[in-house]
Amino acid sequence: MILTSLEVDPKEFEARTGWAIKPEGACKDHICVPLAAGAHAGKLDARMLSERLGMPLVHDADAKVWCLGPEAMGHALTTARAPELALPDYKGNQFRLSSLRGQKALIVTWSSW
Amino acid sequence: MWQALRNELHPKGLEIVTVALDVDPEAARAWIEQTNPNHPSLIDSAHRVDELFGVVNVPNSVWIDEEGMIVRPVEPAWPERDNPPDWQTMADSPDVPEQLRETLKLARNIRTQPKEYTDALRDWVEKGRASRYALPPEEVIARSGPRGKAEAEAAAHFELGQYLWETGRRELAPKHWREAHRLQPDNWTYKRQAWTLADPFQGPTDLYDSCWVEDVRKIGAENYYPPLNLTPGGGK
Numbered sequence: 001m002i003l004t005s006l007e008v009d010p011k012e013f014e015a016r017t018g019w020a021i022k023p024e025g026a027c028k029d030h031i032c033v034p035l036a037a038g039a040h041a042g043k044l045d046a047r048m049l050s051e052r053l054g055m056p057l058v059h060d061a062d063a064k065v066w067c068l069g070p071e072a073m074g075h076a077l078t079t080a081r082a083p084e085l086a087l088p089d090y091k092g093n094q095f096r097l098s099s100l101r102g103q104k105a106l107i108v109t110w111s112s113w
Numbered sequence: 114m115w116q117a118l119r120n121e122l123h124p125k126g127l128e129i130v131t132v133a134l135d136v137d138p139e140a141a142r143a144w145i146e147q148t149n150p151n152h153p154s155l156i157d158s159a160h161r162v163d164e165l166f167g168v169v170n171v172p173n174s175v176w177i178d179e180e181g182m183i184v185r186p187v188e189p190a191w192p193e194r195d196n197p198p199d200w201q202t203m204a205d206s207p208d209v210p211e212q213l214r215e216t217l218k219l220a221r222n223i224r225t226q227p228k229e230y231t232d233a234l235r236d237w238v239e240k241g242r243a244s245r246y247a248l249p250p251e252e253v254i255a256r257s258g259p260r261g262k263a264e265a266e267a268a269a270h271f272e273l274g275q276y277l278w279e280t281g282r283r284e285l286a287p288k289h290w291r292e293a294h295r296l297q298p299d300n301w302t303y304k305r306q307a308w309t310l311a312d313p314f315q316g317p318t319d320l321y322d323s324c325w326v327e328d329v330r331k332i333g334a335e336n337y338y339p340p341l342n343l344t345p346g347g348g349k
């Protein structure tokens with residue numbers, strides 16, 4: 001998640017990472033990680049999220065930009081519940097993976113390179 | 114490439130979603146428009162699926178059931194093709210640039226398993242949860258690939274490089290991509306994406322420590338894709 005300051009908006013954080021901020025902490029599927037006291041109100045401190053969720057916080061000093069990476073919890077998937085994937089299709093229309101609920105889906109990567 | 118399989122399996126309840134990993138969306142769009150697909154054909158310029166699902170190469174796939182549960186995490190994926198590419202003939206063509214010739218020669222030895230893969234896919238589409246290829250949640254997580262400190266940091270550096278590239282500070286991107294390569298050397302999408310922006314043939318450049326031919330020779334082309342693990346409970 002790209003950040004231009006160390007303050008993180010909880011709604012953006014949830015949309016981008018799948019971690020919802022609740023009174024009990026940051027939660028994804030059935031996993032909840034406690035946050036610093038009072039952290040569920042208002043903006044979140046990226047350094048606190050980095051420390052609590054094991055998310056690397058890397059910085060580019062020239063561009064004055066940070067990136068908060070994914071949680072390092074051992075495996076690429078923290079839960080088998082599919083994350084929301086929101087991407088544009090080749091015509092520019094926004095697609096959401098959740099729109100395929102009720103069907104089986106095969107996601108397959110390719111590239112022009 | 115996936116259109117025929119999609120037409121076969123869509124009436125049986127499967128949708129195929131292709132995701133192009135291209136920092137330059139126009140590069141992907143040109144290819145897609147030629148095939149005029151009737152399934153969702155997405156462009157992922159930030160390599161979001163690398164982070165979300167643990168994608169490390171192309172083609173890689175993820176299977177998701179009707180309830181939105183992943184039943185097979187990232188693994189290599191190939192459709193059966195009537196006319197698979199003939200790398201040898203392409204390599205023998207006299208007007209092929211040298212770097213590309215070496216690439217094509219290595220490509221001959223890359224192991225692919227389209228028959229095994231598509232048979233497993235058809236079995237799942239037919240039987241759903243009862244298919245031996247649909248894995249339980251704990252095995253899905255266990256097989257989804259490592260994400261320790263190094264892999265998570267690689268994802269952050271890759272994303273930062275992509276953001277800087279996209280926002281016009283391209284000279285700042287390669288140092289982050291080099292870090293991503295160093296931290297997660299077996300992520301081919303991070304490497305091939307960066308190499309291709311420096312040299313379309315992914316040959317050696319001053320910007321990066323390695324190139325496709327060199328890295329594939331090092332591991333052996335036959336190990337470029339891990340073998341499919343189609344045995345339930347088959348470890349990893």
